[in-house]
Amino acid sequence: MDSQFSETVDHNNELDSDTVTLNGFCFCTRHGLEVCKKCPMDNVGMNNSTVEDVLHEKVAEEILQKKWKGDERSPLTVAHMWTKLSSGKPGCTAHKEVGCKECFNWGDKLVNEMQGAKRTARRMRKHRDKHAAVE
Numbered sequence: 097m098d099s100q101f102s103e104t105v106d107h108n109n110e111l112d113s114d115t116v117t118l119n120g121f122c123f124c125t126r127h128g129l130e131v132c133k134k135c136p137m138d139n140v141g142m143n144n145s146t147v148e149d150v151l152h153e154k155v156a157e158e159i160l161q162k163k164w165k166g167d168e169r170s171p172l173t174v175a176h177m178w179t180k181l182s183s184g185k186p187g188c189t190a191h192k193e194v195g196c197k198e199c200f201n202w203g204d205k206l207v208n209e210m211q212g213a214k215r216t217a218r219r220m221r222k223h224r225d226k227h228a229a230v231e
Contacts, residue, residue, distance in 0.1 A: 109195045111186045115139075118178055118186055119200040120146045128175035141167050143202070150203030155210065163210040172205065 108120040114135065116125045122139040124132040131138045144166060151160060177199060181187040188199035 106185070106194070109185055109187075111180060111184070116174070116178060116186050118174060118188075119195050119197075119202060121172070121200070121202050123172075123174050128177065129173050130171040140169065140171055143172075144169075147202050147206060151206060154203060154207050159210065169206070169209070172202070174200070 108117060110117050111125065114125055114137070115122050116128070117123075121130070121143045122137075123130050124135040124137050126132075126135060129135075130140055130143060151164065155164075177189055178186050179189050179192075181192060181194060183194070185194045187194045188196040190196070190199055193199075
């Protein structure tokens with residue numbers, strides 16, 4: 097019965113001397129790196145397993161198979177993007193919010209990374225077309 101009234105522990109956003117966890121993704125506390133040679137730690141595999149379901153929901157299977165690099169993807173960083181809030185929890189520096197969906201939405205960040213080449217090409221065409229119309 098006591099568990100009914102006990103405080104819920106948020107393991108998706110916590111901090112200790114070695115690791116900061118932000119929306120379920122782990123980084124080294126000192127440098128904010130997903131892969132840190134100084135600390136040393138590599139959280140890519142563990143973080144990928146956290147976001148795998150989201151990727152399958154947001155990206156077509158054929159695109160995932162083509163573009164998802166899995167554990168070979170570029171590691172993420174949160175250096176200078178988080179701080180320890182007065183509650184003792186980690187939060188974003190921009191909004192001072194624990195579990196900020198805008199700053200630490202890992203599923204969207206990884207989806208955007210996979211689709212980045214297509215979006216960049218589209219932006220380049222728009223930019224080129226806009227300037228061609230002016231000339």
